[in-house]
Amino acid sequence: MVVLGVQNILLLLVSGLLVNLVFKFIVQPAFLSPLAKIPAGHWSAHFSPLWILYIRWTNQENATILRLHQEKGKILRLGPSELSVNDYAEGLKKIYMGGFPKNNFYAHRFTNYETRNMFTMIDGKEHSERKRMLSNVYSKSIVLSSPTTRATTASIMYKRLLPLLQESSDKGSPIEMLELSYGYAMDAFMAYQFGLSRGSNFIQDVQRRKWYLDLFFRRRPYLFFITETPRLISRLSRVGLRIVPKWVDAATDELETWNLDICDSAEQLLSQNDAIPAEDYPVIYAQERLALRKAYQGITRLYTPRADQTYPFRYEIASDMYDHNAAAHETSGDTLTYVHYEMARDPALQRRLREELLTLDPPILYPAKDQENVQLPDFKAVDGLPLLDAILQETLRLWVAVPGGQPRLTPSPPCSIAGYENIPPNTKVQCYAYALHRNPEVYPEPEKWKPERWLHATPDKLSEMRRWFWAFGSGGRMCIGNNIAIHSMKMAIAATYTNFTSHIVEHGDMTLVDGFTAGPKGNRLNLKFEHV
Template identity: 75%
Template structure:
């Protein structure tokens, strides 16, 4: 009898566990949770994350989220604890201007040297403290007036970039511009970051460029596992199963070592205490170095577990420097590629832009009769050219370089979003630039590249378009490098279309890669340039 009684108790206990499991993981999230009333992207999203994970793994997320928002409205449930919002007031304004904190997505994807960079910091206070250290040197005023910006821009344009297009014209040969644009974007940014003598020279050093880009982009297929399933990776690795090949870690280590070596040399340069010419001054590195030492006197380390700090804050600064230059070359490189692609399909617009660029005093003329006569126009004048700005803004809208979701966590104790109340705290909520930039009520014919929309719009319409424009994010977490990015891209475009016309020779699939960051799927764009 006792055995029968124990068996009965076991059956009851087992049934209770099953019922409890079903209630917690199926019944409650599907029927009773405040999230259950929100339209789902897929029926399973109420209680399983597999649908959205599948979209991310197979590079279908951005286009699918856009389609579903068009069908089901401004808010979607993507998983048991995950939402997407495609709206300004209830999305961009509430979430990102409201200071909702980041989740661990960023730390998994962007941590360098085992050290969290500013971009991946979860809490606003920590991020704000770091951002204040750098905001001055990244401001538009500083970027456009810096002697280092002027000296390095002259050198990179006239000595490295424009001669390539002149050679294309002289020899009637095509130039593969995607890889070249990554090189230019990296060189231009790092020259401001570290000074010209320490920065990359990927435009001219093709072998080094190819090494870097191969190691950087070859890891992309494995970022899904690193970002979305880090615990699974760790557990499998303990039993000898490696979903992510070991060469991926080796490539990451090589890239980090390359960046760290430049940081170490910048440290040695500044430690000498000598006057440094403007062209070689490491503006961004020097600013963070000085600010860290001032803010944390007597301290040599903050959030890094790595012990070999040969000088104060070695890895904290290196992590930020790596994050900034990696973001700069990828996003600006992709954007410039799409600018040249669209311009090469529109010779009439090339003529209009050239006419505008020739109003600069002096214009960005190339070649010069005397190489010593390089005099660039006032950068503020370049910044103020309306057609140039419209071309770049429209490219950043349609061909947005960071189209993927940028997750945040909903606040305590609960909140309301897009008409739905009692949203639990720590719900993952995100907007997608890819979807925001394709709202036909804001951007008519959103799939068309139309720079004139930024020129012909009424003041009210322009304000609305700028509200929804999200190429650089918004709020306190807005991309800190947007001003140097806009400057370097505008100067490249000005240098090219003042002096050359461009035409398409051959290209791969120009559709955007569907990921957190994006470039053309075909990974190549070959253009011919002809001197005017």
């Protein structure tokens, strides 16, 4: 009798525990949560995150989210505490311009040197303070008027990029443009970041370029686990089980060391107090170095766990610098590749663009009359060319380099989104540029690359398209480097199509990789160039 009594008590306890678990993890989120009324991407999303995790792991997320928004409307439930919104007013404006905070997605994926940077900062005040330190040198007016921008642009165009295209023309040999575009984007950005002599030379140093790109992209299949399951990785590693191989950490260490060496070199240059030529001045590095020392006098580090601070804020600056140049080379490189892909398929558009480019004073002709004293047109004039701008805008729309969801957390107290009330605090909510840019009501025939949509739209239509345009994000967390990115891409396009025509020799699958960032799935675009 006593044994039966104990068994009955145990049975009741187990039953009660099961009932409690079923209520907490199934009944409550699926039926009683304020999110329960929101259309779900999958029936299981009401009580389990496994569906959306599977979609991300299998690289189907962006296309799936677009299809589901088309079927179910502007808001979707992706998991028990996760939403997607495909709308300007209720998405971009409310979430990103409304200051919804970031979550740990960014820290897991983009922290460098174990030290958070501006991109990974969750606290809005901390982020704003850091962004203000750098916003001046990233502003459009400074980028377009900087002596460093002018000197480095001339050197990279006339001593690196254009000679390579001329060689293709002379020999009739193709160039693989994806890798070259990554190299150009890195060179152009790092010349402004660290100065020409300390930045990369990936256009000419092919071996070094391949080394970098191999380390950078070979880690990508493991980013899902690093970003989505960091606790699982940590727990398994404690018992000797590794989901992420050791070589991934070794590759990251190698890239971080490369970037840190450049930072150390820039620090040494600035510490000498010598006059620095414009083309070698490390504009971005120098600005952050000065701003941090001014804001935190008497302090040598803020929050890095690393002790070897051989100079003030060594790892805080290095973490920002690595984040900025990694983002610059990938996003601008992918975008330029797609510009070349579309242009090479349209000889008539190449002719029209060249006619526009020849109106610049002086035009960007190669070879230059005086190769050692190259005269470039006013960068504001280049920026203001309508067709050039339309070509870049349309490429950024259709072939958006960051198509994936950019998660935020809902604030306290509960808020309303897209007509649904009492959305609980700390609910993960996000928009996807891939879906926003394919709204047919805003962008008719959204799957077609049509630069003319930016040229012939009415003022009201143009304003609407710009509101929904999200290639660089929006709000206080908008990409800080958008002005230098646009400048470097426009100059590359302008210099190329002023002097050369292009046509496709061969390419891989040009469909966008389905991920947070994206380039072509086939990883190659071989073009031939002919001097006009």
